[in-house]
Amino acid sequence: MLYRRTAGFRWFMTANALMMLGISASILIPFLHLLAVSLSDSGPVVGGRVGLWPQGFNLDAYVRVFQHPSIASGFRNSIFQTSLGTAIGLFMLTICAYPLSKRLLKGRKYLILFIMFTMFFSGGLIPTYMLVKSLGLIDTIWAIVLPFSITPYYLLLMMTYFQGIPEEIEESAMLDGLNPFQILVRIVLPLSKPILAAITLFLLVYYWNNWFNSMIYLNSTDKHPAMMIVRNIIAGSDLAGNVGQIGDTDGGVSTASLKAAAILATTLPIMLVFPFTQKYFAKGVMLGSVKG
């Protein structure tokens, strides 16, 4: 390893380490800044004097955010949408991917083609909207959780995983008198925990972060999820109807602090779950890369 002793190499390693540090910092700093803003007194916030450390310390912004009626109901709606959407998605993906992973299933090739075509050509925004409307799903949770319940990409991931489970295990279970439904529930699913974990997390994040479908399909604001409320707060059109310019204060709490608190409160569930689950996320993407 001769090159490791050269000055050029040491210079490169130092510069590289600094750059990696810079990239990591650029990801964390915005969140630290928001945290500082959300905890600071209104004076320094309005004056733009808050950096990465809170100026003063109070939790008023969080108290106000959680007292806000539409945010409290927003969190309830988010939890409802996310759990129902994830449950339906997992169920539909499983009962679609498992049969299609059977190589001897007649018509399998055509069914896969039928499904994969929708990956490259979709109906588009307006026809989808018109469909949801003509099915009478407007302003119901079904408009949020049904139209996107099977994502072809996740289906591919799951199918590939199921195909990797040795045939012999299922064969012997069948000889023991188990039917395919029992085999799926008792044998295949317990063997597929990594992919199920990865897809569950993808679905949870998708539904938790989604606001657009709620905006176009849910007319009643009391059905809106937290992300939609945050979107309104950021657009400056909500929060007790008294949000004006960024420099304003509202009962001693600046609107910038309120926005920061709302953003952090809705991102917190992901922040808390992420460190413990990130390996499943990465695994999910890697499983996809095997297939290409």
Add this chain to the structure above:
Amino acid sequence: MSSYLKRYWPYYFMLALPIAYFLIFRYGPIVGNVLAFRRYVPGGSMYGEEWVGLRYFRMFWHDPSFWAAFQNSLVLSVLNLAITFTLPIIFALLLNEILSKKIKTVIQTISYFPNFVAVVVVVGILKEILSPTTGVFNQLLGQLGIDPIFFVNEPAWFRAIYIGSDIWQFMGWNAIIYTAALASVDQQLYEAAEMDGAGRWRQTFSVTIPQILPTISVVLIISLGSMLTLGFEKVLLLYTPSNSSTSDIIDTFVFRMGLQNNNYSYATAVGLFGGLIGLMLVSAGNYISRKISGFSLY
């Protein structure tokens, strides 16, 4: 009942619901595109009431605001693809040079966290740090004696903001696939190269890059195919009437025409046009890749 059906009917039974789903929710809207050729009457069928031929296509063809949106889509897509395709490769290569495995994992984990941050939150952060009054960037500019810039309202800054935040959000995540490819490179190749007197740079260009080239080309084809699929939600959240000269893309145009102005047929025609161009890009990318590398998506 034949022995095949006796054994396989449960699988078809399981597929019934998913097939119904695809017919209704995926093929329904695809068929629904006929609306582009038919007149819609409020309260009437989602497939329209009478044929009008290419009327709506002619309409947008002669609409300068459509062409502005079309051009914006194209410029933003090409710029975004060129930058967000290249950076993850460089990031993965540099990350690979970090010797400590522990530090490598920490950096990697941090780098793909933003992928899971909601687009609403990303735009919220952007508006906060770019704010003309309290934003960090304008505070810095102020100390240099430069007047505050209302970044999120300036047409000239829109593309930089869009692409910059895409890098922030997706670079780490998109690098995962390369990191995995790098990890599977046979270490003996490096030892052999070193025996032959290859230095660090030589090893990178003669061993590392050729080894991950198949991965790079696969990602390139997929990105080329989905090139026009811009982050519609982010553009919509960043869109303001004052930056619309650069921020209005095909998707926001369709959204505005269709769901805000209720010109359903017109918006469907524009959306169908965009979708067909996308399909052409996917097919072209796939064809080229099959010719060059023997790999294809279908």
